[in-house]
Amino acid sequence: MSVCMIYFMSFLVFSMVSFFMSLDFMSLDYSVVLEIEMVSINSNSIVMSILLDWMSLLFASFVLFISSMVIFYSYEYMGDDLMMNRFIMLVVMFVVSMLLLIFSPNLISILLGWDGLGLVSYCLVIYYQNVKSFNAGMLTALTNRLGDVAFLMGIAWMLNFGSWNYLFFLDFMFGSLEMEVIVFLMVLAGMTKSAQIPFSSWLPAAMAAPTPVSSLVHSSTLVTAGVYLLIRFNFCMGDNVKIILLFVASLTMFMAGLGASYEYDLKKIIALSTLSQLGLMMSILAMGGYVLAFYHLLTHALFKALLFMCAGAMIHGLSNCQDIRFMGGMINQMPLTCVFFVICNMSLCGLPFLSGFYSKDLILEFVSMENLGLYVYLIYYVSTGLTVAYTFRLIYYVLSGDFNFFSCHNISDLGLVMLKGMLGIIFFVIFMGSGLSWMILSTPYFICLSSLMKLMTVIVTVVGGWVGYELAQLILGYKSKSLKFFWSSVFFGSMWNMPYISTFGVNFYPLQGGMKIYEVVDQGWSEYLGSQNFYFSLSAWSKFFQVLHSNNLKIFLSLAVMWIMLLILMIY
Incomplete structure (x- = not known):
């Protein structure tokens, strides 16, 4: 039996065990904290802590299940790779780092998982070893290092408490200066890991990694680590931090939706879709709905993992072509993969009664009931409309019309291992939303809205679908006679120029400025006067x-x- 199959079976078994344990803990309202003292220095002891409660066990079961399916899928997708075992070991290290982060209530042990994710993600992004991958890997690693610095500062501030186990201080130290500073640092760390503005540019760049890695990263591991950390810290968030987080996350959601509507790279569209959903989770978390954020985190993990797997199967068949303009009529070539693809996209849009509907519709109705002003209400519904718009645009380009690839091709649904991997998730994409609503929401949310506000979600979805269809009909930006349209597509399609700021802004322009200073000062006036x-x-x-x-x-x-x-x- 290959290494691939061994890890697939192991992760699947552990996932089932973790899931049933979470149900048991949930029904008993039970949690366990295990502490193993590693080092004791004066009054500070460095402790390896493990927190077992329904939330950590349920999330771990999802991570293990998705990673098991991704490893099974990789058996065929990465089958021609000479270093297959190395790839699988990197994925396993990635999953272990995430589990360490999930089960740790201690900042020191969380840091091991947090830095493990950063390091292994760098190794996976540069896996194909070309210039684009190296640049993307460096951007990913350095952006995440900013959050790591905030994390280390948070650890230093927790010296005031005499312990790094934040779980003990969430209620007791609420409102104190130390806890406010620590929460602010944790929010900063969470924003870098979950790619909120202004740290968003690394997320589409990380698409240089192999597609199975993208499936894992964008569903349940790296990008969700920040959201999970803030869900744990939500009890001690002050109003000021929540307002800042709400504003930034809602802007991220809107910006990602706009960017995806102008993008032509299949994987980047799905990556920007992830960014939009992360903004949704962060913003609802900032409003106090941490259970809703966790609920959407789980449902999103399922359909996003499968969405990337479908995209990977298409890219695999199209000889590594990712441009949606070369696709079209794929429903005739890969019917089963395309059915999975459409189901995931519909779940993303919140179509009744798929898994995404239960969490997304509840979040929108929860926002409608809050009195947070017109800005939040509008940006939520506009962003939801944009989600439907870029989804319908993507479906239009990929599935309908004529087949635009080479006449001599080898595209079919014959990748049986990949199909079995996708088949393992599809039932959960359809049914798990309602199952989780019974499990997580012990008492139902009482929603009291007027008829028009209740129908607002449906109206926005229909309008968004129509806008997506119209966007798909538009002539490409560089062929358009309207220069205004071209510049708007450049601005919106590049995530409001953020990649230029985070690449040119941090290396090219400072280096160019340094050269000018060198010419004018070092070899100019200082030489003349010095x-x-x-x-x-x-x-x-x-x-x-x-x-x-x-x-x-x-x-x-x-x-x-x-x-x-x-x-x-x-x-x-």
Whole structure:
């Protein structure tokens, strides 16, 4: 049995065990904290802590289940790779880092998982080892390092408490200066890991990784780590931090939806869709609905993992082509994969009664009941409309019309291992939303809205679908006669110029500025007034004194003659 199958079976078994344990813990309202003391320094003890409660066990079961299906899927997708075992081991390290983060209530042990995710994600993003992958990997790693610095500062601030187990201080230290600073640092760390504005540019860049990795990263691991951390810290978030987080997350949701509507790379569209959903989770978390955020986190993990798997199967069949303009009529070539693809997209849009509907519709109705002003209400519904718009645009390009790829091709649904991997998730994409609503929401949310506000979700979805169809009909930006349309597509399609700021802004322009300063200051005025000036002055004085030394007798006699002549003049 190959390494792939061993890890697939192991993860699947552990996933089932974790799931049934979470049900047991949920029904008993039970949680367990295990503490293993590693080092004790004065009054501070470094403790390896493990927190077992319904939330950590349920999330771990989803992570293990999705990763088991992704590893099974990789058996065929990465089948031609000479370093298949190395790839599988990297994925396993990635999953173990995520589990360490999920089960840790201690900032020190969380940091192991947090940094493990950052390091292994870098190794996976640069897996194909070309210039694009190296640049994307460096952008991913360095952006995440900003959050790691905030995390380390949070650990330093927790020295004030005498323990790094934040679970003990969430209620007790609420409102204190130390806890406010720590929460702010954790929010900053969560924003970098979950790619909120202004740290969003690494998320589409990380698409340089192999597709099974993208499936894992964008569903249940790396990008959800920040959301999960903030769900744990939500009890001690102050109002100021929540308002900032709400504003940033809602803007991220809107920006990602706009960006996806202008994008032509299949994987980047799905990546921007993930970014939009992360903004949704973060913003609902900032409103106090941490259970809703966790609920959407789980349902989103299922359909997003399968969406990437379907995209991977298409890219695999299209000889690694990712441009949706080369696709079209794929329903005739890969019917089963396309059915999975459409079901996932409909779940993303919140179509009744798929898994995404239960969490997304509840979130929108929860927002409608809150009195947070027109801005939040509008940006939520506009962003939902944009989600439907880019989804319908994607379906239009990929499934309908003529087949736009090479006439000589080998595209079919014959990748049986990949299909079995996708088949393992599809039933959960359809049914798990309602199952989770019974499990997680012990008491139903009471929603009381007017008829028009209740129908608002349906109206926005229909309008969004129509806008997506119209967007798909538009002529490409560079062929358009309207220069205004071209520049708007450049601005919106590039995530409001964020990638340019985070790449050119942090390396090209500072280097160019440094070169100018070097020319003007180091080799310019400082040379003219500094070292070169000293050199020329000393050199001129040295030459002068050398002339005096060489002609001292002549000078003495000349001065003597001049003195005598002066005396004669004085006498007469």
